[in-house]
Amino acid sequence: MIKIRGHRTGLSMLFLTTILMGTGFSSSLHAGESNSLKNLSPEKVADFIHAIVEADRQVYTTHIVKRMQEQGVVMAREDWENKNAIPLPAQFLHISSKLVAESGHGIRFRLISLWPIYRRNGPATDFERKALEQLSLNSDTPKRGIVSTGKKRLFQAIYADKAINDTCTTCHNSHPLSPKRDFRKGDLMGAIVITIPLED
């Protein structure tokens, strides 16, 4: 159960409303707001967010980056800021993740991997590491759990992140800092971690 914290209630409501509207749940929310909120589990919220994040990245990857590159308009590359290029899909996710974090709603999402190009994108906790290992065996079921930092408790849901097209595998297989260079399309490359704060 989610209990929205004190002064952030209004903003959190707005964020959730935006997400739910985007996923077609607005009518049920409006129909019975209080009951729906009580029944809205963090698992579901995490699923919603994951669906949106995945969709957004898919749209960016397929309909923007791929088309742009095919038509020779602009390339997507890691040092995009200095080279008149656009961000890689993974960077797109990082940037949107940072913007969501800066918005102050407490919800975070990020990419992690057992074979990260940059060490900061490795698993931060044992929970994350185990989740990655399990997902490599069964990627269909996300791993969920409640974690804590000090006294602060948070809900985490970890979703498998697969190589959806050749661009992903090519980049990771050729990057000089990449520890694994034999990715193929469809392989599990890592996971998306969605963290939602819980209040007692």
Next chain:
Amino acid sequence: MDNPEPTPAKRKKGLTKKLVLSMLLVGALPLIIGLLLAFYQGTQEIREVNGSSFEALATETARKLDLVMADEIARTALLTTDIQIIEKLEHTRDALSELTTQELALTLKQEQEAWNTKDADILQRILKGPFAEVLQKHVGGTFIDPGHPIPVITRSATRGLYITDHAGRVVASLDSDIPYLHREEAWWKGAFHNGVGQPYIGQIAFDSPRGVYTFTLALPIMDSLRYEAIGVLHRIYDAKEFFAPSIDIIRFGKTGHVMLIDSRGVVLSCPILPTGTTISDTSLIPLVTPLHAGWTPAPSDGHGGTAASIIGFAPLSNTNPITQISTGQTWHMFVWQSSGEVFAPIEHFFKWTAAFGLLGVILLVTLGYIAANRISAPIRRLQEAAQQIGRGEYREPLTLSTGDEIEELADEVNRMNQQLASQFAGLESQVELKTQEVKYLEESTIKILDNVPDPVLMIGPDEHIEYLNKASKEAFAVTNGEIIGTPLFQIFSLDPATQNRLKQEMHAVQVLEPPYSDNTNTKPSNTSLQDPLVPTNWAQSSANRQEIRINQRTFRYRWFGVQARPGRGPSAGLVLRDTTEESILQDRVIQGEKLASLGVLSAGIGHELNNPLVGVIGLGEAIQEETNPEQIKEYARGIVQHGKRMASVVRDFTGQSGKNLTEGQTLINLNELLEQSLTTVKDLFPSVPVDIQTHLGPIPSIQGKALELGQVFTNIITNAFQAMQQGGKLDISTETSGHDLEIRIKDTGPGIAATHLPRVFDPFFTTRGQGEGSGLGLTVAYRIINKLGGHIRMESEEKQGTTCLITLPVSNAHLAKERSTVS
């Protein structure tokens, strides 16, 4: 034609000069242009090469610094993952979250005061606690990560290292020379980033307590889940010491080096400029701080020099996103070398090529001069030959063996020389002949003129004497040598008025002359040119006769124009004739004629008066002897009649009628008067068988004296009757013709001889015998008609008869009418 022709010497130099100049133009100009182009191209290429090198160096150095910075961030970030620190900060965060705002503020204030007062407990906790120990180990190089040993440089450049917690309090530090609370510091806010956490690199600034320029690196310390920031690790570096080992060692040439500046133009590190200063020419900043690598020609070097230079630049691509998000500034590498050094090779090249070029030009001029002389020398010889031929001097054939067109030209000149020589021979003989002819003509002309008895002079346009013949010299008592060239009026001593007249006449003649022309088709006007020696009837042209008196002698003169010689003004000729003797003779002749006329007149008068006088004397004698009174009376009447006749003769002769023009004038019907006169004369010649016809038209009356006009008509009709003694036909007619009345009296007599016709109106001229006519009849008639404004004319042909035509003006008739109306 007006241009002065260049002298041969000038021409000679001109050809050589032109040839040398042409060679210079053909040889040196491309050389100079080539040199300039090479210099330009060389400069461009050196610029390109240097620029590209500088850009590459800047890019490489920027990449290196990026790696240094990335490495430094990564090493420092190790501290932020220390699990002990994270747990401690999580704990601190949780503890703070349980405090109210007031409690928190009070706690912070107390702790800050304790820190400021160097409270031993708090100093102990922060400077000597377990975390401080971690920091010291890290800086000391004994950190736990063996794969990432801390470089000595980094350690020595560190001027401060401390950890702050969720509230911005210092939790651990290497030293105590820092404030306690940092929540409001830009670096803290930047790195904490509202709990999101992000790296922060501060801009370079002067750190007063440490006395150096420093920059800050602040990294967030995330909780164990990397969910949110729970503290900030803060590290202060001495900028110069940190960057110098990477930058200052890069030197090339004497002045080439790299430097690190930020986007404000502030120097972070430079081997020449001190850290913290701004580059001297701020206009360079936008040129060298774009977010891409490149090179640019710059108006100055940024180090105080104003010479144009080349600058390579490159941003720190990996570091700049952090500095950009932290402070809005970016960092850039700047590679520079002094322009003198950059362009030294091309200047060196240019000096040498210029020296070689100059040598080339000197050689070109020298060889060109020799070559030009080789060409111009035979041309000069040809020119001299042509000049000699031109002067008509035959010369020896020219021998030139150049084996080219000049030699052919020399052959042509030789041929021309031979042809001209042969033609000149014929021409010379012709010229000689013509000269002789001209000489002959001149001499003969002078001889002719000298034999002319009249003085002939030629006067130039300036009124100076050009020629005078022998007669002139004699007439004016001068010699040829004295007079030629002297002004005309120096020998003609004349009054100014006459001089002016002569000058005008002379100039008129001169102007009339057409200018001399070579065109022989232009014939001089016949009217203006005449032979001055053609005998002239001086007497007949007495109306235009012009005379001057010189030295008490009278001369008649005439001007004539003379064609001007080429290049000279027109001359005038003057022919004079000494008429002094002639004038005297003529005066005598006139005097003699006058006396002769007087004799004829006296004889005539005597004759006319003699007959009546004889009658008077005879009648007087008869009276003396006569006793019969009646007979005496008869004789006395005869005397009276003879006396009247003599009085009439005297009156006619003296011409009394001229004294009173209008006195006694009446209106006269001419037709009536004619008939009266005809009747009178018919009675005088009753036996003469004359067929008389009159055609008297309607004519107006005129004003005049009936007696006088009657005498006119009577005299004329009497003459006609006398002419027709053997019979004939007399025709008298009157008519109006225009403004005149015409009276025509025509007889069929023997006519008047042509030699007599001009003299019929002369007094006492008669063809009849002595006593038959006075010779005054027509004279009187002429005078009367003339007095009335009319004319009388005799027309006659021998054996054909004579017609007397009298015209009187009708205005006289009108006048008469008006007068009669007024009266």
